[in-house]
Amino acid sequence: MSVSRRKFLAWMGAAGVGLTGVGQAVAAGPKEFKGYTNSVGVLFDATRCVGCRSCEAACNKVNQLPAPEKPFDDLSVLDEKRRTDAESFTVVNRYTPPGAAKPVFRKIQCNHCLEPACASACFVKAFKKTPQGPVTYDASVCVGCRYCMIACPFEIPCYEYDKVLTPRVTKCTLCAPRLQQGLLPGCVSACPMEALTFGKREDLLKIAHERIRAYPGRYVDHVYGEREMGGTSWLHLSGVPFGQIDMREDLGTTPAPQLTKGALSVVPMVTGLWPVLLVGIYAITQRKNKIARQEQADAVATAVAQTQAEAEAKLAKAREAAEKQKQTAIDQAVKKALEEAAAEEKSQDTEES
Amino acid sequence: MKKVLLSIGVFIALVLAINITLHARDTLASAGSDSAQRPDLLMIDSMKVFGPIKRRPVPFAHDAHQKAVAQKGQDCSVCHEAKPQSTNNELVYLFKRLENRDADTVRNIYHGQCIDCHEQTLAKGDKSGPVSCNACHTKDPKYTPGQAPMGFDHSLHYRHAKARDNKCEQCHHEYNKETEKLVYAKGKEGSCRYCHGDVKVENRIPMQAAAHQACITCHQAEKIKKKNSGPIDCGGCHDPEQQALIAKVDNIPRYERGQPDAALILPFSPDKPVDDKNLMQPVAFNHLAHESTNDTCRVCHHAEMSACVTCHTMKGDPEKGDDVNLMLAMHKEDADQSCIGCHKTLAEQTACIGCHAAMPRTAKKDEAKCAACHTAPPDSGMNLAKMDAKARRAMAEAMLKARPDNKKKVATEDIPETVTIDTMATVPAMTDPDLVLDQYKEAKLPHRKIYAALKKGVTDNNLAAFFHGNETTLCQGCHHNSPAGTKPPKCASCHSRPDRAANPLMPGLRGAYHQQCIGCHQVMNIEKVGCTDCHAKK
Numbered sequence: 001m002s003v004s005r006r007k008f009l010a011w012m013g014a015a016g017v018g019l020t021g022v023g024q025a026v027a028a029g030p031k032e033f034k035g036y037t038n039s040v041g042v043l044f045d046a047t048r049c050v051g052c053r054s055c056e057a058a059c060n061k062v063n064q065l066p067a068p069e070k071p072f073d074d075l076s077v078l079d080e081k082r083r084t085d086a087e088s089f090t091v092v093n094r095y096t097p098p099g100a101a102k103p104v105f106r107k108i109q110c111n112h113c114l115e116p117a118c119a120s121a122c123f124v125k126a127f128k129k130t131p132q133g134p135v136t137y138d139a140s141v142c143v144g145c146r147y148c149m150i151a152c153p154f155e156i157p158c159y160e161y162d163k164v165l166t167p168r169v170t171k172c173t174l175c176a177p178r179l180q181q182g183l184l185p186g187c188v189s190a191c192p193m194e195a196l197t198f199g200k201r202e203d204l205l206k207i208a209h210e211r212i213r214a215y216p217g218r219y220v221d222h223v224y225g226e227r228e229m230g231g232t233s234w235l236h237l238s239g240v241p242f243g244q245i246d247m248r249e250d251l252g253t254t255p256a257p258q259l260t261k262g263a264l265s266v267v268p269m270v271t272g273l274w275p276v277l278l279v280g281i282y283a284i285t286q287r288k289n290k291i292a293r294q295e296q297a298d299a300v301a302t303a304v305a306q307t308q309a310e311a312e313a314k315l316a317k318a319r320e321a322a323e324k325q326k327q328t329a330i331d332q333a334v335k336k337a338l339e340e341a342a343a344e345e346k347s348q349d350t351e352e353s
Numbered sequence: 354m355k356k357v358l359l360s361i362g363v364f365i366a367l368v369l370a371i372n373i374t375l376h377a378r379d380t381l382a383s384a385g386s387d388s389a390q391r392p393d394l395l396m397i398d399s400m401k402v403f404g405p406i407k408r409r410p411v412p413f414a415h416d417a418h419q420k421a422v423a424q425k426g427q428d429c430s431v432c433h434e435a436k437p438q439s440t441n442n443e444l445v446y447l448f449k450r451l452e453n454r455d456a457d458t459v460r461n462i463y464h465g466q467c468i469d470c471h472e473q474t475l476a477k478g479d480k481s482g483p484v485s486c487n488a489c490h491t492k493d494p495k496y497t498p499g500q501a502p503m504g505f506d507h508s509l510h511y512r513h514a515k516a517r518d519n520k521c522e523q524c525h526h527e528y529n530k531e532t533e534k535l536v537y538a539k540g541k542e543g544s545c546r547y548c549h550g551d552v553k554v555e556n557r558i559p560m561q562a563a564a565h566q567a568c569i570t571c572h573q574a575e576k577i578k579k580k581n582s583g584p585i586d587c588g589g590c591h592d593p594e595q596q597a598l599i600a601k602v603d604n605i606p607r608y609e610r611g612q613p614d615a616a617l618i619l620p621f622s623p624d625k626p627v628d629d630k631n632l633m634q635p636v637a638f639n640h641l642a643h644e645s646t647n648d649t650c651r652v653c654h655h656a657e658m659s660a661c662v663t664c665h666t667m668k669g670d671p672e673k674g675d676d677v678n679l680m681l682a683m684h685k686e687d688a689d690q691s692c693i694g695c696h697k698t699l700a701e702q703t704a705c706i707g708c709h710a711a712m713p714r715t716a717k718k719d720e721a722k723c724a725a726c727h728t729a730p731p732d733s734g735m736n737l738a739k740m741d742a743k744a745r746r747a748m749a750e751a752m753l754k755a756r757p758d759n760k761k762k763v764a765t766e767d768i769p770e771t772v773t774i775d776t777m778a779t780v781p782a783m784t785d786p787d788l789v790l791d792q793y794k795e796a797k798l799p800h801r802k803i804y805a806a807l808k809k810g811v812t813d814n815n816l817a818a819f820f821h822g823n824e825t826t827l828c829q830g831c832h833h834n835s836p837a838g839t840k841p842p843k844c845a846s847c848h849s850r851p852d853r854a855a856n857p858l859m860p861g862l863r864g865a866y867h868q869q870c871i872g873c874h875q876v877m878n879i880e881k882v883g884c885t886d887c888h889a890k891k
Binding site: 048050052058061062073101102178183184186189190191192193194197199203204207210213214215216218 | 710713714715785787788857858860861863864865867868871872875876882884
């Protein structure tokens with residue numbers, strides 16, 4: 001059976017599509033991950049936040065971060081939009097949505113996704129979603145590729161660019177070390193408005209929905225983080241549409257790992273199959289070459305033999321012709337000699353006579 | 354190769370299309386956003402009645418033209434024709450025509466008349482309007498229309514009624530289908546909008562046309578008689594600044610249209626009385642008080658001037674009243690015309706919102722709140738089902754007079770003058786090993802002053818005064834969920850833990866204080882919302 005190149009590629013393509021399809025079906029099936037039971041999180045209520053920056057100050061303190069340029073009670077920093085950086089794991093920004101009577105504040109930090117994009121992008125497993133809730137980072141294995149920074153849909157992880165020898169990726173830790181000691185995360189502990197509520201994620205969801213029910217006019221009917229990117233440990237409530245406080249509304253509800261799972265699940269198979277396939281192709285090619293060589297050799301031999309025979313025949317013929325020519329020459333010479341001898345005899349005879 | 358070419362082609366087309374769309378969006382945006390609004394600006398788009406218009410609508414400043422015409426000693430007839438059979442010189446509010454005959458005629462009228470006049474004015478050396486196509490059909494008009502809606506409130510109605518010697522028939526009319534004429538029906542006067550809606554229905558012209566026709570025709574006639582008359586220019590009615598100059602009459606005498614002083618809202622249909630003691634108590638409605646506190650009758654009587662139950666029947670009727678039954682018509686929270694809907698909107702005033710915004714929507718209705726309106730008849734022997742309409746009215750009046758006196762005063766000495774909030778300093782659980790939370794000193798609350806401010810907001814307002822007759826309800830604004838009285842429990846009684854509450858739905862003590870104080874200050878526009886406004890730094 002002969003397989004054309006085109007047919008072969010078509011089969012491979014179909015196989016690939018089939019495999020990814022199977023991967024997705026599994027992902028969307030009953031195996032949906034809804035977060036670790038009893039894992040903790042924080043509910044941020046933007047209608048309560050007054051932008052006092054106590055959370056920023058507390059975060060700075062408990063994480064022993066360097067002192068900022070402007071002190072934390074200087075609220076003029078709110079005039080511009082900030083983001084997290086290597087030295088601040090959380091920042092509060094001020095927004096003035098159209099039609100709003102008062103400014104709206106929004107706290108930014110790692111949302112501690114239930115299925116984190118950073119962890120799925122990290123090939124040394126420096127990021128890990130712990131069953132307790134925090135997404136932790138292990139600097140000792142990090143190679144500094146910064147794929148996590150590109151993968152994060154919330155643009156949270158930062159990098160210590162100014163450290164030449166030991167740069168680390170930095171982000172909010174959900175105060176995992178403090179949680180171990182039975183303390184609240186620094187920001188939650190410091191918030192005077194209780195705009196931050198710490199607790200089990202399941203409880204926080206109930207609280208969030210209860211607040212929306214009790215104060216329908218105050219909130220947008222949505223708990224941000226309940227389903228965004230498959231759910232996050234940090235949850236957000238707001239009185240204005242989330243897009244107006246710079247929170248992405250285009251993320252969808254699919255966890256980041258699932259977006260790449262289909263394609264990536266094929267990788268082991270491909271890496272397993274490729275050697276077999278390539279060795280096979282190599283063997284076939286080798287065999288084909290061997291046969292070709294053999295055939296060539298045979299052909300050459302035949303051709304050589306044939307030529308030789310022909311040459312010999314030609315030679316024999318030539319020889320024969322030469323022989324013949326020689327004989328003829330001899331004959332003629334003999335004849336001539338005989339004739340000459342006869343003539344001489346005749347003249348002698350005449351002389352004599 | 355062909356595929357490659359094709360995809361490149363598609364790509365280029367896409368890029369072009371996106372560019373064009375973006376460009377179009379830019380131009381559209383710039384047309385609207387930068388230009389100022391004018392109350393007299395009309396966009397002439399008359400050609401739209403003949404199909405999609407081909408050129409941009411023309412911005413036309415009506416008052417500027419009216420002024421220019423007047424300066425030349427001319428009147429409205431320069432631009433508007435009078436109705437052929439009109440006795441009072443009623444004008445047709447179309448430019449130089451009685452009707453929209455056909456596209457060419459209308460276009461020629463505008464082009465001929467506008468350009469002609471502009472050219473003539475120019476020739477005289479006066480300031481004039483444009484004469485070129487794009488100058489009128491401009492893509493970035495200097496002004497956009499901005500007409501503030503004009504209302505006909507009680508004060509204006511009173512002034513008009515007085516000026517017309519209470520001759521209601523001069524404005525109010527209804528349509529007689531048999532004679533096909535507008536006739537006046539005494540005692541059936543209602544709001545113009547009951548018949549004249551946003552668009553023309555059958556032979557009823559839209560409200561906009563009806564109002565301009567009725568108001569301006571009359572104002573103009575008065576003006577010709579050199580009498581004090583209302584405006585005939587756009588700005589006179591639709592410019593917010595000029596609206597503010599319209600004289601307001603205080604203590605307007607009551608309309609005479611046979612309405613009751615007090616109405617009894619019954620728990621059954623008035624024409625089908627139900628004799629059942631278990632029905633909800635009736636509500637004695639103070640019609641008289643509501644007349645003076647609302648700008649127009651239409652605030653409540655939104656569709657017709659009749660009793661609510663006429664349309665909103667006990668069970669609701671798909672044929673009338675939008676299938677909203679009487680109970681909902683009175684209680685619907687999101688309706689402007691229902692009792693509770695309107696009262697809730699009023700509770701959003703700055704003086705009220707501080708307490709009312711903090712009140713959660715509860716699933717269970719408070720029985721005490723129901724009883725504020727649903728009161729028992731003073732004489733328990735009375736049978737509502739056996740009364741006639743007159744007796745019910747009389748009873749409503751009697752009920753209003755006999756309203757239980759719940760006006761419980763709070764003595765000034767019972768109100769602490771200042772309250773010092775220093776509980777935080779005494780709570781050891783507040784100390785966080787990593788965070789020192791003692792940068793601020795205790796807060797001193799001017800308690801009596803706060804109470805006085807809340808009380809002032811209530812006494813200035815009849816509605817609030819009625820519902821806050823018992824002054825301890827004011828205490829409950831802050832001392833929420835605690836029984837009314839002058840000795841409410843301490844905040845820490847419920848908000849026991851400082852950092853967070855045992856009940857996750859209830860804030861901790863520090864959160865409770867800050868949410869209560871700052872939340873109220875924010876909505877009541879009280880400037881003090883910063884840390885050092887209440888706490889001195891240590």
